[in-house]
Each structure stands twice: as structure tokens, then as C-alpha cells.
Amino acid sequence: xxxxxxxxxxxxxxxxxxxxxxxxxxxxxxxxxxxxxxxxxxxxxxxxxxxxxxxxxxxxxxxxxxxxxxxxxxxxxxxxxxxxxxxxxxxxxxxxxxxxxxxxxxxxxxxxxxxxxxxxxxxxxxxxxxxxxxxxxxxxxxxxxxxxxxxxxxxxxxxxxxxxxxxxxxxxxxxxxxxxxxxxxxxxxxxxxxxxxxxxxxxxxxxxxxxxxxxxxxxxxxxxxxxxxxxxxxxxxxxxxxxxxxxxxxxxxxxxxxxxxxxxxxxxxxxxxxxxxxxxxxxxxxxxxxxxx
Numbered sequence: 001x002x003x004x005x006x007x008x009x010x011x012x013x014x015x016x017x018x019x020x021x022x023x024x025x026x027x028x029x030x031x032x033x034x035x036x037x038x039x040x041x042x043x044x045x046x047x048x049x050x051x052x053x054x055x056x057x058x059x060x061x062x063x064x065x066x067x068x069x070x071x072x073x074x075x076x077x078x079x080x081x082x083x084x085x086x087x088x089x090x091x092x093x094x095x096x097x098x099x100x101x102x103x104x105x106x107x108x109x110x111x112x113x114x115x116x117x118x119x120x121x122x123x124x125x126x127x128x129x130x131x132x133x134x135x136x137x138x139x140x141x142x143x144x145x146x147x148x149x150x151x152x153x154x155x156x157x158x159x160x161x162x163x164x165x166x167x168x169x170x171x172x173x174x175x176x177x178x179x180x181x182x183x184x185x186x187x188x189x190x191x192x193x194x195x196x197x198x199x200x201x202x203x204x205x206x207x208x209x210x211x212x213x214x215x216x217x218x219x220x221x222x223x224x225x226x227x228x229x230x231x232x233x234x235x236x237x238x239x240x241x242x243x244x245x246x247x248x249x250x251x252x253x254x255x256x257x258x259x260x261x262x263x264x265x266x267x268x269x270x271x272x273x274x275x276x277x278x279x280x281x282x283x284x285x286x287x288x289x290x291x292x293x
Contacts, residue, residue: 035067092126096127107140140288156194171228176206
């Protein structure tokens with residue numbers, strides 16, 4: 001069944017359930033204020049990637065003590081894989097429905113995506129659907145990692161601060177983003193431009209968008225670069241980082257660049273393992289949360 005259809009069904013069912021509950025429990029009575037935060041990530045089934053989510057979870061809870069934090073994964077495939085392992089993760093729809101059931105009145109839904117791509121806009125639709133039900137007194141969203149020029153400038157600083165310590169100035173640092181066919185993919189090329197204003201040996205490519213690895217290879221060769229550090233520009237160092245970036249498979253970035261005479265050193269560490277990146281997501285929670293005061 002189509003994933004978007006499933007989402008629409010879930011939202012509709014939630015509306016019916018809570019409309020009925022509201023009538024049955026004395027609709028119109030003022031509820032005691034209860035604030036919560038829902039962190040929404042694409043998700044990962046890789047056990048080693050959980051360190052990224054734990055870092056975010058810890059940072060959010062320390063920054064907003066006393067505010068309950070819930071989690072949701074947007075990827076149906078990831079949730080299904082985890083369910084087979086006995087780990088049950090909610091979709092955003094289910095997580096919000098549960099928060100309604102737990103009598104939360106004010107909720108910030110914080111996207112942990114890197115750009116405002118298709119998944120982020122799907123999340124907007126989900127939040128809008130729940131907002132229209134009227135069960136929450138206030139339901140607001142926090143932007144993904146890169147949504148504004150100010151965000152971009154902060155990401156540049158975070159990227160520059162995460163360079164491997166033994167890297168020399170004539171050695172490249174290559175960030176591998178996920179990429180998308182959504183117009184928001186333009187953020188990746190824009191990020192590379194702004195990074196290269198500070199460090200001409202910084203490059204940003206994507207697995208499923210633009211710039212592609214073949215272009216990155218050409219740019220490296222034109223500069224005569226012989227050594228490159230490969231870092232995932234994704235919140236977690238999951239399947240894409242391990243296989244598409246760092247594996248010995250013929251079509252991995254490491255293999256493609258090595259074949260071009262560039263010695264590669266993969267760094268399997270997601271952006272959410274670096275506090276400078278996490279701080280950007282955390283700061284995106286502050287504005288919507290301030291409206292609840």
C-alpha cells in the first residue's frame with residue numbers, strides 16, 4: 001500500500017479516535033498545560049548509529065530539563081527492520097496520537113533531517129493534520145539542520161571544527177550527503193561553495209542528488225589532490241556511510257576515488273556525534289518552545 005495513503009489513514013483514524021474521546025470526556029474543559037518535545041529522524045537500523053541519537057537525546061534533555069522527550073522515525077523500512085529485532089519505534093503519526101492520549105497540550109515537533117526535503121514536507125503535512133484536529137492547544141515545528149542562511153553559516157563552522165586533527169592543508173575533506181530530487185537539494189552545492197570560501201579543499205557531494213561523486217572526483221583531480229578524508233554529512237554513520245562511502249565495493253566513494261589515485265581515509269562519525277551540529281538542532285527547538293511560555 002502507498003506510504004502516503006497509510007499516513008492519511010493514520011491521521012484520519014487519529015482524528016476520529018480523539019474526536020470521540022473529546023466528546024466522551026467532556027469536550028471543552030480546559031486541560032492542565034503539559035509541554036512535550038517530539039524528535040523526528042529518518043531513523044537507522046544500524047546499532048552503531050544509535051550513539052548519534054543518544055547524543056541528541058541527551059543534549060535536548062539537558063537543555064530543556066523537565067520537558068518530556070519522545071521519538072519518531074519517518075522511515076517505514078527502518079521501523080519495520082527494527083520491529084523484527086524487537087525494537088518498536090513510532091511513526092510521527094503514531095507518536096503524536098500517543099502524546100494526545102498522554103494529555104500533552106503543547107508540543108514542539110523537531111525535525112532531525114539535514115535539509116527541508118520531501119520527508120520534512122511530509123512531516124509538515126502530518127503536523128498540520130493534527131493541528132487541525134484541535135486536540136493540542138499548540139503544535140509547532142522546528143526546522144531541520146539547514147533551513148536558512150544563518151543555519152548554513154553555523155553548519156560551515158561545525159564542518160570546519162570537525163576536520164580530522166591530522167589532516168594537512170593540501171588534503172581534501174569530502175562530505176557525503178544523502179541527496180534528494182527535491183529542490184532543497186540545492187543546499188548541498190551552496191554549502192560546498194560557502195565552505196570553499198573558507199577552505200578550498202572542502203567538498204560536498206551526495207549519494208542520490210547533486211553534486212555526484214563523479215563530479216567530486218573530477219574536482220579533486222583538477223586540484224591534484226592525492227589524499228582525502230571522507231565524512232558522512234548525515235546525522236548518523238549508518239548504511240550509506242558504511243557501504244556507499246567507506247566499503248571496498250566497486251561503486252563506493254572510497255573505491256571510486258582510490259581508483260583515481262586518491263588515497264582515502266573514511267571517518268565513520270555522523271553529524272549528530274558532533275556537538276556543534278547538534279547545537280543547531282537544539283537551538284531550533286528554542287523559538288517554538290518560547291511561544292508556550
